Amino acid sequence: GENVEQHPSTLSVQEGDSAVIKCTYSDSASNYFPWYKQELGKRPQLIIDIRSNVGEKKDQRIAVTLNKTAKHFSLHITETQPEDSAVYFCAATGAGNMLTFGGGTRLMVKP
Amino acid sequence: DVKVTQSSRYLVKRTGEKVFLECVQDMDHENMFWYRQDPGLGLRLIYFSYDVKMKEKGDIPEGYSVSREKKERFSLILESASTNQTSMYLCASSSQLWGKDASSYEQYFGPGTRLTVT
Numbered sequence: 001g002e003n004v005e006q007h008p009s010t011l012s013v014q015e016g017d018s019a020v021i022k023c024t025y026s027d028s029a030s031n032y033f034p035w036y037k038q039e040l041g042k043r044p045q046l047i048i049d050i051r052s053n054v055g056e057k058k059d060q061r062i063a064v065t066l067n068k069t070a071k072h073f074s075l076h077i078t079e080t081q082p083e084d085s086a087v088y089f090c091a092a093t094g095a096g097n098m099l100t101f102g103g104g105t106r107l108m109v110k111p
Numbered sequence: 112d113v114k115v116t117q118s119s120r121y122l123v124k125r126t127g128e129k130v131f132l133e134c135v136q137d138m139d140h141e142n143m144f145w146y147r148q149d150p151g152l153g154l155r156l157i158y159f160s161y162d163v164k165m166k167e168k169g170d171i172p173e174g175y176s177v178s179r180e181k182k183e184r185f186s187l188i189l190e191s192a193s194t195n196q197t198s199m200y201l202c203a204s205s206s207q208l209w210g211k212d213a214s215s216y217e218q219y220f221g222p223g224t225r226l227t228v229t
Binding site: 001004009032034044046049089096098099100103104 | 115146150151152153154155156159167169170201216217218220221222223
């Protein structure tokens with residue numbers, strides 16, 4: 001089945017700096033790659049996603065890039081703010097279009 | 112706004128007890144999911160359902176069963192709770208699994224149930 005690896009597990013940045021979280025996947029048939037953000041004590045929420053026919057997608061300060069050849073995709077957050085502090089999960093579709101999630105990255109933005 | 116609710120935020124049960132976790136969604140979604148969330152392991156799929164009375168095993172179904180008698184309600188059952196089932200349980204729903212409109216793939220999560228088995 002699909003296997004998704006996510007790095008780093010924790011990331012600390014200064015407010016205003018950029019943050020990058022990387023994920024690799026194993027199933028070359030995967031075609032949908034969402035990112036979820038989970039603030040402390042809250043439920044995960046979708047923040048951005050990308051399909052396999054697109055190499056990059058942006059939404060204000062966040063962007064996702066996909067390299068299908070290398071089977072990896074990344075989340076980029078620019079001009080980080082304290083409210084970006086959360087756990088971020090990447091995911092990829094596997095068999096039956098079920099999502100397989102990465103292990104999560106705890107992002108801490110220091111004011 | 113999609114609303115997914117779970118019956119309890121916190122639950123403490125004893126080893127061997129039968130445990131029911133309930134999830135209700137109000138958006139007429141076809142698909143519902145049960146995940147388990149553990150630190151460093153992300154969200155792991157236990158079971159999902161794509162229609163009433165239909166269910167499929169996820170990655171970690173052992174020790175769990177599910178029931179979907181109505182479209183809006185999806186229950187997770189621990190037949191005989193064990194300490195290694197202490198975890199956060201998250202329910203989710205989505206409109207579609209396949210199709211051209213990727214925006215309908217989004218999974219909407221409930222607030223979670225933190226289950227402790229002693």
